[in-house]
Amino acid sequence: MKNIKKVAFVGNYLPRQCGIATFTTDLCESFASSNPSIQCYAIPITDIEEGYQYPERVRLEIKEQDLDTYKAAADFLNLNNVDIVCLQFEYGIFGGKAGSYILSLLRNLKMPIITTLHTVLKNPNVEQRRVMDELLAKSDYVVVMIQKAVEILHDVYKTPLDKVRLIPHGIYDMPFIDPNFYKDQYGVEGKTVILTFGLLSPQKGIEVVLRALPEIIKNHPNVVYLVVGVTHPNLLRHEGEKYRLSLQRLADELGIKRQVIFYNKFVPIEELNELITLADIYITPYLEENQITSGTLAYAFGAGTAVISTPYWHAQELLADGRGILVPFGDSDSITKAITRLIQNEVELHAMRKNAYLLGREMTWNKVAQQYGNLFAEARQKRSAIMRKKISMRSLDEQPPILPEIKLDHLIRMTDSIGIFHHAKHNVPNFAEGYCTDDNSRALILTVLLENLGTINSSIINDLATRYLSFVRYAWDEKTARFRSFLTFQRKWEDDFSEDSHGRAVWALGTCIGRSRNEGFSQMTAEIFEHTLTPVSSFSSPRAWAFALIGIQEYQRRFPGDRSARNTMEVLSTKLMRLYNENCSAEWKWFEPVLSYCNAAIPRALIVSGRGLANKEMLGCGIESLNWLITVQTSSRGHFQPVGSDKVFELGSSKPVFDQQPIEAYSTISACLEAYITTKDKRWYNEAEKAFQWFLGTNDLGIPLYDPVNGGCYDGLHVDRVNRNQGAESTIAFLLSLYEMTNITNIIETFKEPILE
Numbered sequence: 001m002k003n004i005k006k007v008a009f010v011g012n013y014l015p016r017q018c019g020i021a022t023f024t025t026d027l028c029e030s031f032a033s034s035n036p037s038i039q040c041y042a043i044p045i046t047d048i049e050e051g052y053q054y055p056e057r058v059r060l061e062i063k064e065q066d067l068d069t070y071k072a073a074a075d076f077l078n079l080n081n082v083d084i085v086c087l088q089f090e091y092g093i094f095g096g097k098a099g100s101y102i103l104s105l106l107r108n109l110k111m112p113i114i115t116t117l118h119t120v121l122k123n124p125n126v127e128q129r130r131v132m133d134e135l136l137a138k139s140d141y142v143v144v145m146i147q148k149a150v151e152i153l154h155d156v157y158k159t160p161l162d163k164v165r166l167i168p169h170g171i172y173d174m175p176f177i178d179p180n181f182y183k184d185q186y187g188v189e190g191k192t193v194i195l196t197f198g199l200l201s202p203q204k205g206i207e208v209v210l211r212a213l214p215e216i217i218k219n220h221p222n223v224v225y226l227v228v229g230v231t232h233p234n235l236l237r238h239e240g241e242k243y244r245l246s247l248q249r250l251a252d253e254l255g256i257k258r259q260v261i262f263y264n265k266f267v268p269i270e271e272l273n274e275l276i277t278l279a280d281i282y283i284t285p286y287l288e289e290n291q292i293t294s295g296t297l298a299y300a301f302g303a304g305t306a307v308i309s310t311p312y313w314h315a316q317e318l319l320a321d322g323r324g325i326l327v328p329f330g331d332s333d334s335i336t337k338a339i340t341r342l343i344q345n346e347v348e349l350h351a352m353r354k355n356a357y358l359l360g361r362e363m364t365w366n367k368v369a370q371q372y373g374n375l376f377a378e379a380r381q382k383r384s385a386i387m388r389k390k391i392s393m394r395s396l397d398e399q400p401p402i403l404p405e406i407k408l409d410h411l412i413r414m415t416d417s418i419g420i421f422h423h424a425k426h427n428v429p430n431f432a433e434g435y436c437t438d439d440n441s442r443a444l445i446l447t448v449l450l451e452n453l454g455t456i457n458s459s460i461i462n463d464l465a466t467r468y469l470s471f472v473r474y475a476w477d478e479k480t481a482r483f484r485s486f487l488t489f490q491r492k493w494e495d496d497f498s499e500d501s502h503g504r505a506v507w508a509l510g511t512c513i514g515r516s517r518n519e520g521f522s523q524m525t526a527e528i529f530e531h532t533l534t535p536v537s538s539f540s541s542p543r544a545w546a547f548a549l550i551g552i553q554e555y556q557r558r559f560p561g562d563r564s565a566r567n568t569m570e571v572l573s574t575k576l577m578r579l580y581n582e583n584c585s586a587e588w589k590w591f592e593p594v595l596s597y598c599n600a601a602i603p604r605a606l607i608v609s610g611r612g613l614a615n616k617e618m619l620g621c622g623i624e625s626l627n628w629l630i631t632v633q634t635s636s637r638g639h640f641q642p643v644g645s646d647k648v649f650e651l652g653s654s655k656p657v658f659d660q661q662p663i664e665a666y667s668t669i670s671a672c673l674e675a676y677i678t679t680k681d682k683r684w685y686n687e688a689e690k691a692f693q694w695f696l697g698t699n700d701l702g703i704p705l706y707d708p709v710n711g712g713c714y715d716g717l718h719v720d721r722v723n724r725n726q727g728a729e730s731t732i733a734f735l736l737s738l739y740e741m742t743n744i745t746n747i748i749e750t751f752k753e754p755i756l757e
Contacts, residue, residue, distance in 0.1 A: 011088025013044035171302030195279035304357030407711025419471035503547030510551030546605035604671035
């Protein structure tokens with residue numbers, strides 16, 4: 001390794017609490033210790049805003065959801081002439097869909113890349129497959145820890161075998177010690193200790209072991225089950241200690257509380273080694289087969305602990321040939337028999353311990369680090385000594401747009417405990433105008449989408465979404481089966497029902513069910529969703545139909561097989577088709593003899609319905625009408641110029657140019673991106689970008705409507721000025737537009753392809 005002077009290890013890093021952080025830290029420190037002449041950098045992925053107290057080894061952090069920090073990390077590594085990058089890959093630790101942000105780093109690196117795969121999926125979804133394909137293409141070598149992963153890479157991903165290296169999971173080099181040596185230190189002297197350790201989460205299957213214990217304890221009352229580890233931080237953020245508490249309740253119900261110890265601590269290495277040593281039996285009762293790596297299994301096995309495990313891939317290989325006992329998934333009776341067998345047969349238990357310990361000597365971290373070092377040297381040798389990266393210069397029309405930061409200051413200002421206010425005086429909420437269902441529905445859609453984007457404080461998003469959903473639910477009048485439209489500041493409903501407002505509420509509820517990760521939100525909306533759909537078929541407003549159709553499409557993300565929703569989609573989309581056929585002509589390819597407001601939502605609804613129903617004629621009409629609308633909304637100078645709201649634009653009359661409303665820009669952006677997703681024609685993305693630039697000043701007056709200070713948006717474009725009020729509809733229209741452009745731009749930047757289905 002004489003030509004290697006600097007190595008960077010990219011992945012989670014201690015003190016972050018996760019298995020990959022432990023692995024990256026152990027590998028980096030072991031390699032650095034064995035190679036003191038080589039400078040080792042750690043580049044961790046940070047998932048919380050306040051960050052971690054990293055050691056000096058860490059030179060630069062990557063913020064999980066900040067794409068710019070991935071590119072900055074590539075610049076740092078190139079600028080510092082790092083010779084090798086060793087990447088730890090797991091889909092869930094990087095930002096973007098399926099961890100796609102990491103590709104932005106890899107594309108810009110000039111040195112060889114060695115990627116350790118902690119997950120290899122046999123049946124990836126489309127996004128996971130695309131990320132893995134590019135990851136494999138960018139990596140000089142990939143490291144896996146079991147033979148099964150080699151086979152999947154070759155058979156599923158068509159990876160050449162000479163590009164794959166099998167290096168086992170490292171373990172700590174510990175002496176072979178009698179389990180009783182440490183038991184008194186932890187208060188379990190005289191006990192037979194069964195151990196499980198690692199971050200707690202439902203897929204670990206601990207409840208299966210608990211159900212096995214009563215029968216064991218009947219005959220062996222000195223058995224204790226020690227569960228070491230904190231709840232997984234991601235689970236803790238979203239569900240708290242729900243899983244741990246359920247395990248404690250189960251232990252209570254089974255009458256085994258005295259025999260179960262939950263050691264709720266992320267233990268340091270020294271203490272972990274002691275806990276592993278004192279265990280008589282180690283058990284990993286995971287619930288799924290497709291796990292190629294288990295660090296906890298490797299550590300326990302290498303320490304010479306007798307192991308019982310379910311037959312996930314890593315366990316199948318490591319425990320073969322009598323090196324452990326495999327039991328079926330979710331089978332408490334089999335666990336009872338296996339534990340009892342080892343307790344009653346000390347000869348078999350000690351032979352199993354010895355065999356595991358001897359094999360484990362080949363897995364110690366110093367030997368694993370040596371294998372990585374050999375691979376680093378091989379990768380370096382394959383590359384030329386001086387590497388020149390081809391500079392890819394793109395013209396302005398090929399570059400993704402520079403988008404503003406998503407800021408919610410004004411949205412928060414416009415929201416109180418009831419919901420979002422309808423209007424504002426300048427940037428101050430106008431209490432006199434009260435609240436409306438339309439705006440709270442829009443705000444609910446926005447916050448659910450932002451929840452999935454993952455770049456904004458989740459507690460803020462959850463708090464706002466809760467208020468908007470509560471308002472929409474309160475607006476539902478079960479007696480009339482309609483949504484009420486306006487609530488005064490004095491908390492009194494006005495006696496009015498709007499078909500369009502009802503349709504938009506259906507859209508919001510469908511989005512909540514289809515996209516929200518908050519199960520309480522989904523359950524609350526599901527209680528009334530079907531009832532809210534029922535009256536829409538009797539409405540006369542094509543926009544109400546369109547809003548409801550978009551809501552159904554969102555709902556079907558989660559429940560694609562719901563026949564009732566599909567039937568309603570067929571009825572409403574057929575109504576739109578009938579309107580289009582009745583009013584369409586060579587000069588006027590539209591659904592009505594007028595163009596009024598939120599126009600592009602109607603062709604968008606036909607596009608998503610045509611796609612969902614596999615109806616090419618419907619899809620064609622949606623694309624055709626949107627294409628005509630784009631022509632109408634393009635100025636003589638080529639920029640976006642929506643139909644004004646001064647008067648109705650009727651067939652045969654001249655188009656009103658002012659007042660131009662933000663809702664028209666948003667509906668156009670959203671419809672064009674749906675057309676882009678559907679047709680893969682880059683032209684539709686360009687039209688969406690053109691409409692978005694209207695917010696930023698590419699409009700008839702050359703004046704931006706977006707307020708960069710607070711994230712708000714002015715209410716419209718007059719003939720001589722902007723409307724300086726920042727009402728809810730305008731601000732949400734801009735934020736929805738920014739979300740959709742950000743989301744689609746991330747896809748383009750990540751995959752360098754025009755679209756993802």
